[in-house]
Amino acid sequence: MIRVAAVSDVHLGPDVTGTIRPHLAGIADHADVLLLAGDLTQHGTTDETEIVAAEFRDIGVPVVAVLGNHDYQCDSQDAITRMLQAAGITVLEGSGIVLGLPGGRLGVAGTKGFGGGFPGRCGSEFGEPEMKAFVRHSRRLADAMGTALRDLDADFRVALTHYSPVADTLAGEPPEIYPFLGSYFLAEAADSAAAELAVHGHAHAGQECGVTPGGTPVRNVALPVLRRAYAVYCLGPGGLPRASGGAESRRRSAGSSPLARTGVGEPSSGNRAFARR
């Protein structure tokens, strides 16, 4: 059993600091890893990144992050990435990492991801160069994560993104902005590797729980959604079976898949355990 803690959209800055840190003492007793799903800063500056680094360094468990759109605002994403890495935080972008944890090898592949929307209501690489570039950016990021995810030599695979892979977890946001909140390319990438969990942020007004068409549980861990310092999801025996989604998930459920989805220790009794608030 691997316990994955996650949070995102902390939007830290000199005026907003110490939001999470006080709650991280003793996190190693409750989780094996902490995932940060982007929007760690408000304005994407290196000054704010100092505060993010101080917030999440040396907490006793490995910290793996992706950046969010806010972290790109000042075109300092490379510097931000280096600063976080220097603080011991792994930053993924179209890449992956395998952590040898007591419960097994946990593989995490991540990307910021991008928008474009969901089947039936999505953009495509057609028409104006701006439209093509928009959708192509989204597709390329998702493809890179999919490749990284499939290449992981791990017992459990987690897709970590800022933008949402599914519309489920956007419920609560205005439907008109869904194409700016995520892309099904990310879900396709997670399903291509039969990931055990997909974690994202960005949709502050969304809800916590969803599932990909292939059955991968999706969790929106944006701080305004969780309203707590982090959530914990358990992977492995003892957790819930994977949701019955598409053919892929049915095939997997028939086998002895070790996937689990429990929330912050809520009794593992179905989706209610993951309902927001």
Added chain:
Amino acid sequence: MSDAAPQAALLETMKKAADVLHRAGIPFALAGGCAAYARGGAPSVHDVDFAIREKDADAAAQAFAAGGMTAQRPPEGWLLKAFDGEHMVDLIYRLGGEPVTGELLGRAEELEVAACRMPVLSATDLVLSWLRSLSEHYADFTVPLSFVRPMREQVDWDLVRQETAGLPFARAFLVLLEGLGVIGAAGTAGGPASPDYLAGRIERALAEDPRTHELGICVTVEQGVVYLRGEAAGERRCQLIEDVARQAAPGLLIRNEVSVIEVQPPRTQEAGA
């Protein structure tokens, strides 16, 4: 009210009076409800107003007398009345309390009114003449509202705001126009801006202003009041959101209902198996 016959007769009087002034070489411009009509308003004309300079008043009186219309100066001291049978023409030389000047008449444009071309006060000067006339004794917004609606795109509203800044009734009327969506809020580059456009502009400012970079704030504009709703990560950010919105919509009331996200501890005691 919209009896066709008296309406037509009034417009005939208007044309006759314009002809008298034109022949006498007296600078003038159509004002009042007829001017609103000339600029696209409804043809519900109840009187005929012309603006002239005070120094031309005597010459105008003589010209009207020569044209077979009697003219008299009532005690009000800001106009001359000419009578064409039962119909009356006001020749006004103090418009909304301001003297009619050569510059004002110079800004008038030649427009066709009832098949006759004549100088008509500029839309901005017309609106100013109505707004300056509003007072405790005449605070009827209905008539100027009906005049303003069809010609709102011809008016320099920023100039109107400047010129009426010290007039409470005029300012009240402008708030009414904003609330009704007839005109945009102060700072709108000309033309009408509906509350939706205003909300869009504020939302964009909140996202793009380096002080905020806030994407999730819901902005609505109702009855000229801007409502800001949503959550921010800290107290100071709530204040900055208000500051940026205020700057994007100067002069409008802001209701800031943005709250700070409360972060609870994780429910780790329940974690595990």
